[in-house]
């Protein structure tokens with residue numbers, strides 16, 4: 293049996309196993325095959341552990357939160373999923389729009405770039421890492437459309453204006469560079485740039501980190517709306533359990549590079565089983 297066939301078999305088996313526990317609002321795994329299947333993935337930076345033996349599945353339309361303290365391996369895992377780092381062990385299978393199953397570690401660079409351009413988004417913690425700071429706000433959005441093959445200037449401009457409105461950036465800022473935007477505006481622009489090309493899967497690393505509370509609340513609201521409207525699948529890294537509760541259907545809790553607990557968000561947060569999750573939850577309550 294090839295690795296792809298094994299993943300295929302695994303996907304259908306887990307779909308059936310999981311179908312009994314789907315709450316309202318979460319996708320029905322029987323209706324669609326798994327989007328992302330992660331099996332026993334590890335990464336080391338030389339001798340230092342990044343993350344170890346990570347396994348989970350992600351369904352279309354589902355938001356999976358990855359929570360855990362600083363240094364627990366969240367960003368490492370996110371980078372592995374998007375093929376930005378190679379895995380030291382394990383496999384990651386992604387099913388594309390055409391239903392083709394790709395193993396992320398054995399992608400050619402051309403296919404990885406195509407997936408990044410047309411199927412995935414990556415929202416960086418620091419918007420400067422995900423934007424071109426010397427290109428206008430509209431250009432940042434348009435560039436992504438052009439990378440997907442759009443050529444008509446009028447259409448690109450219209451789409452840019454539409455997305456600026458969706459992320460509540462005034463139309464008259466379209467020609468300004470993001471350098472002149474506030475931190476919250478830059479983060480919203482980064483989200484618009486990522487979503488304009490209708491990705492199926494978006495990786496987000498602390499998308500609301502570093503923003504003040506009122507800006508954060510508005511951005512969370514926007515993300516919730518977009519996830520629903522666009523049926524996005526999201527892998528959301530956050531150390532903020534309130535953000536995780538608001539956005540994520542399911543959570544995995546990481547500590548020292550490993551998953552210590554996983555489950556439906558409300559279950560994990562309201563009735564944490566592992567001592568470390570209990571500590572995380574109680575430290576938030578006390579804070």
Ligand SMILES: Nc1ncnc2c1ncn2[C@@H]1O[C@H](COP(=O)(O)OP(=O)(O)OP(=O)(O)O)[C@@H](O)[C@H]1O
Pocket residue numbers: 337340341342343360361362363364365366367368369531
């Ligand atoms: N480039 C690197 N070189 C060496 N070690 C690294 C590198 N990046 C991360 N690590 C180590 O890998 C482990 C996991 O780091 P990672 O950045 O994934 O954690 P994190 O959960 O994202 O933390 P944070 O919440 O602070 O962003 C840490 O021990 C970290 O020191």
Ligand SMILES: [Mg+2]
Pocket residue numbers: 366367368
């Ligand atoms: Mg990180």
